[in-house]
Amino acid sequence: MCDSTPRILSIQSHVVHGYVGNKSATFPLQVLGFEVDSINTVQFSTHTAYKHIKGNVLKNEELDELIDGLTLNDVDHYTHFLTGYSRSPDSLTKIAEIIKKLRSKNPNLIYVCDPVMGDNGKMYVPDEIMPVYRDVVVPLADVLTPNQFEAEVLTGLKMTNFDDALTIIKALHDKGVKTVVISSTDLGGEKLMIGLASNGVSCYKIQVPLVDTNFTGTGDLFAALFLAWFHKTGSNLKLTMEKTMSTLQNIVQDTYQKARAIQPQNKIPPKLKELRLVQNKDFIENPMITITAEEIRKKMVD
Numbered sequence: 001m002c003d004s005t006p007r008i009l010s011i012q013s014h015v016v017h018g019y020v021g022n023k024s025a026t027f028p029l030q031v032l033g034f035e036v037d038s039i040n041t042v043q044f045s046t047h048t049a050y051k052h053i054k055g056n057v058l059k060n061e062e063l064d065e066l067i068d069g070l071t072l073n074d075v076d077h078y079t080h081f082l083t084g085y086s087r088s089p090d091s092l093t094k095i096a097e098i099i100k101k102l103r104s105k106n107p108n109l110i111y112v113c114d115p116v117m118g119d120n121g122k123m124y125v126p127d128e129i130m131p132v133y134r135d136v137v138v139p140l141a142d143v144l145t146p147n148q149f150e151a152e153v154l155t156g157l158k159m160t161n162f163d164d165a166l167t168i169i170k171a172l173h174d175k176g177v178k179t180v181v182i183s184s185t186d187l188g189g190e191k192l193m194i195g196l197a198s199n200g201v202s203c204y205k206i207q208v209p210l211v212d213t214n215f216t217g218t219g220d221l222f223a224a225l226f227l228a229w230f231h232k233t234g235s236n237l238k239l240t241m242e243k244t245m246s247t248l249q250n251i252v253q254d255t256y257q258k259a260r261a262i263q264p265q266n267k268i269p270p271k272l273k274e275l276r277l278v279q280n281k282d283f284i285e286n287p288m289i290t291i292t293a294e295e296i297r298k299k300m301v302d
């Protein structure tokens with residue numbers, strides 16, 4: 001355990017079929033050279049955009065027990081902690097305790113928090129989870145990766161233009177977050193999806209062509225790739241955004257094209273849109289930068 005391999009504890013959902021949560025994050029992280037220990041907050045047959053939702057949610061005592069086992073066996077030494085989809089406020093409170101515990105073992109631990117709550121104006125976890133993220137978990141994060149909706153909900157502010165976006169980013173920095181990354185916004189209108197990233201010194205904008213369908217698991221993949229490239233580039237924010245977005249675009253485009261080959265018209269059902277991670281392993285390992293980030297504003301914090 002004393003080698004230089006980065007080691008992650010990832011607490012996210014698990015699905016039997018398809019790619020969200022730990023299923024979306026673990027494979028790319030392993031391909032990029034990370035040891036990944038995963039705890040599954042839920043085990044569902046599929047993600048929740050499918051018609052039938054079946055499976056179980058991890059109980060708090062079960063989460064405690066798993067962490068206890070890691071501690072008793074002295075294998076709870078991590079360089080990174082990554083969290084995503086959680087369904088209960090209590091489990092989030094537990095996550096806050098776990099961060100503190102892991103930091104007592106490694107004061108340099110990097111915590112990447114994806115505050116998974118919803119998308120396109122709608123919550124898909126219970127509403128009570130929001131204040132726990134806002135007041136307890138977010139202030140402990142080194143890196144926060146909300147989408148636009150989640151950033152708005154956390155700050156109580158609306159994003160209708162870039163000035164609003166910068167105000168929201170500043171509000172999240174003010175909560176103590178060092179690196180704020182908004183994985184997607186609709187500021188690019190109908191044709192472009194725009195992501196933003198700020199380390200308080202520089203803020204970057206990166207834009208990609210909007211593919212005409214909703215994907216699931218892309219946010220989880222984004223957070224995992226961001227974590228990996230932020231580590232591998234020595235916290236180079238511009239390069240991290242470029243590698244992360246280029247990889248996502250390759251996977252999203254490939255997934256879309258294959259789905260459209262089967263279903264040329266109308267809405268694509270979830271099972272045809274599962275992210276093609278395995279098939280894009282080489283690109284994940286060695287991404288070609290196809291999209292560049294542009295600096296839009298310097299110095300967000302004094």
Ligand SMILES: Nc1ncnc2c1ncn2[C@@H]1O[C@H](COP(=O)(O)OP(=O)(O)O)[C@@H](O)[C@H]1O
Nearest residue numbers: 119147183184209210211213215218219222248
């Ligand atoms: N429809 C889409 N068109 C193009 N890229 C997409 C699309 N959906 C997701 N992505 C890619 O996935 C990333 C994360 O997506 P996002 O929607 O923010 O995740 P989530 O809302 O699931 O947290 C985006 O930055 C983008 O690169």
Ligand SMILES: Cc1ncc(COP(=O)(O)O)c(CN)c1O
Nearest residue numbers: 013047048085216217218219220
């Ligand atoms: C079980 C589960 N886990 C995670 C997510 C989050 O997916 P995304 O990466 O698209 O935010 C979802 C989306 N509803 C889900 O159903």
